[in-house]
Amino acid sequence: MDYNSMLNPVVRDMKPSGIRKFFSIAEEMDDVISLGVGEPDFKTPWHVREAGINSLRSGKTRYTANAGLKRLREEISEYMYRRFDLKYSVPQVMVTVGGSEAIDLCIRSVVSPGDEVIIPEPCFVCYDPITRMSGGIPVPLETKVENCFKITPEELEAKITDKTKLLILPYPNNPTGAVMRREELERIAPVIERHNLFVLSDEIYAELTYGGSRHASIAEIDGMYDRTVVVGGFSKAYSMTGWRLGFACGPEPLISQMIKVHQYAIMCAPTTAQHAGIEAMRSGDEDILEMRGQYDMRRRFIVNAFNSIGLDCFEPEGAFYVFPSIKRSGLSSEDFCEKLIYSKRVAVVPGTAFGESGEGFVRVSYCYSIEHIKEAVSRIKDFLDEFGV
Amino acid sequence: MDKILKLLNDNAHYSDADIAVMLGMEEKEVSEHIRRLERDGIICGYKPVVDWEKEDDTLVTALIEIKVIPKQDEGFESIAKQIMTFEEVESVYLMSGGFDLAVMVQGKTFREVAMFVAKRLAPMDSVQSTATHFVLRRYKEMGVKLSADEEDDRSFVI
Numbered sequence: 001m002d003y004n005s006m007l008n009p010v011v012r013d014m015k016p017s018g019i020r021k022f023f024s025i026a027e028e029m030d031d032v033i034s035l036g037v038g039e040p041d042f043k044t045p046w047h048v049r050e051a052g053i054n055s056l057r058s059g060k061t062r063y064t065a066n067a068g069l070k071r072l073r074e075e076i077s078e079y080m081y082r083r084f085d086l087k088y089s090v091p092q093v094m095v096t097v098g099g100s101e102a103i104d105l106c107i108r109s110v111v112s113p114g115d116e117v118i119i120p121e122p123c124f125v126c127y128d129p130i131t132r133m134s135g136g137i138p139v140p141l142e143t144k145v146e147n148c149f150k151i152t153p154e155e156l157e158a159k160i161t162d163k164t165k166l167l168i169l170p171y172p173n174n175p176t177g178a179v180m181r182r183e184e185l186e187r188i189a190p191v192i193e194r195h196n197l198f199v200l201s202d203e204i205y206a207e208l209t210y211g212g213s214r215h216a217s218i219a220e221i222d223g224m225y226d227r228t229v230v231v232g233g234f235s236k237a238y239s240m241t242g243w244r245l246g247f248a249c250g251p252e253p254l255i256s257q258m259i260k261v262h263q264y265a266i267m268c269a270p271t272t273a274q275h276a277g278i279e280a281m282r283s284g285d286e287d288i289l290e291m292r293g294q295y296d297m298r299r300r301f302i303v304n305a306f307n308s309i310g311l312d313c314f315e316p317e318g319a320f321y322v323f324p325s326i327k328r329s330g331l332s333s334e335d336f337c338e339k340l341i342y343s344k345r346v347a348v349v350p351g352t353a354f355g356e357s358g359e360g361f362v363r364v365s366y367c368y369s370i371e372h373i374k375e376a377v378s379r380i381k382d383f384l385d386e387f388g389v
Numbered sequence: 390m391d392k393i394l395k396l397l398n399d400n401a402h403y404s405d406a407d408i409a410v411m412l413g414m415e416e417k418e419v420s421e422h423i424r425r426l427e428r429d430g431i432i433c434g435y436k437p438v439v440d441w442e443k444e445d446d447t448l449v450t451a452l453i454e455i456k457v458i459p460k461q462d463e464g465f466e467s468i469a470k471q472i473m474t475f476e477e478v479e480s481v482y483l484m485s486g487g488f489d490l491a492v493m494v495q496g497k498t499f500r501e502v503a504m505f506v507a508k509r510l511a512p513m514d515s516v517q518s519t520a521t522h523f524v525l526r527r528y529k530e531m532g533v534k535l536s537a538d539e540e541d542d543r544s545f546v547i
Contacts, residue, residue, distance in 0.1 A: 023545030037543045
């Protein structure tokens with residue numbers, strides 16, 4: 001059977017994530033020390049796990065309402081106000097299978113064939129393929145290290161055409177660790193408003209914002225609330241990756257469309273996870289504080305470590321990644337990562353896995369203990385010395 | 390809690406320079422602060438966490454529960470202070486509940502520990518009774534897991 005001719009060409013031509021390749025190499029080798037994964041090393045706090053277990057014990061094993069348990073939606077609504085000063089009523093909140101599903105639903109609900117979607121790069125790998133599946137046209141916006149990987153109004157303006165429908169705003173950013181502070185969001189907001197764009201603000205790393213001020217959402221900026229869907233989740237804030245629980249908040253006319261897609265594709269987010277999620281939002285603020293404190297120390301440590309072995313590393317203000325430049329090695333990102341893993345058994349991800357503008361950089365995760373980071377950086381130093389870099 | 394103290398409590402092996410970087414301080418500030426903690430008797434010493442089972446030269450540890458008749462005016466102080474002078478004694482705690490002092494004793498053999506209790510602790514004036522519990526296995530010591538080889542089970546998703 002000639003599958004190729006029968007498959008959906010959009011799916012057939014979709015490339016598997018570039019992150020995978022290095023992980024397959026790593027998985028086949030012994031003694032690999034990884035700085036590769038994008039998932040917390042902390043376990044889900046015990047009280048949250050217990051809430052999940054208790055829900056199973058008491059037989060809460062059925063579907064929930066499509067949009068999620070009402071109590072969880074209420075908790076999310078309170079949480080958004082408490083932590084980010086954003087007011088969403090329950091009908092403006094829906095519970096999803098991780099932040100990923102919320103991204104998928106939002107793009108599918110907004111983008112029609114031929115619509116252009118502006119995607120700042122380097123960025124998480126899912127926006128481009130999901131846009132294509134909706135028949136949309138991804139328009140990459142290459143952010144620059146000299147702007148700390150933030151979007152400027154001029155760069156944004158230059159990418160907008162009369163077909164532009166949606167702007168993806170992935171901050172705090174995976175892989176760069178960049179954040180956009182309130183003043184920077186205020187500068188791009190008028191451009192968004194003038195061209196009447198929707199915004200999908202992927203704020204999955206919101207709780208992992210370091211430095212003086214808390215995370216600011218574009219939805220807080222004048223004129224943005226009614227055109228923004230905020231995607232959030234439990235994975236990064238509460239170390240709940242495997243529970244697959246996320247949410248979207250936004251204007252009701254848009255959320256209600258997303259709920260329809262969700263209803264047909266997914267039915268509802270896992271019930272056990274939703275019960276655990278209620279507990280996380282109710283009494284997990286302390287856990288966030290503790291974990292963020294740990295990440296912050298590692299962040300300072302790893303930035304200093306890379307700079308001191310001569311790989312320039314701009315100071316990220318969010319998420320749990322650093323994005324050091326490897327340009328002085330003269331190698332491409334892919335070559336650098338491949339040589340590094342084969343010769344020193346350290347796994348990092350080439351910047352190009354997150355878009356072409358990631359060339360010359362590698363993504364390094366600091367979801368690891370200080371001792372682990374020390375060992376990995378010392379191996380990278382040996383690598384640089386040996387290759388005379 | 391003092392941030393520097395908290396870090397050292399996690400890992401006393403961190404250098405002053407490491408701590409300075411992690412907390413965004415000057416190395417000199419960190420050193421001075423630690424010296425002050427030492428001088429004030431807040432940090433009383435540094436020791437490694439050892440999994441003795443992996444060493445040939447194994448040590449035996451026992452928890453001794455001691456019931457004491459407290460002395461007038463002195464309470465438990467004088468007996469506790471007497472007990473802590475023995476080299477074999479690792480730690481001494483005043484306890485609430487069914488007994489008064491918990492004493493951790495270390496020796497080369499079970500017999501050595503048992504004899505120490507029988508000859509040195511039990512005959513003391515105010516000691517009413519002792520109960521010796523030998524430690525058979527340590528799973529966690531001072532917050533450090535000893536036996537569990539926890540693997541990183543995170544998989545590479547995307």
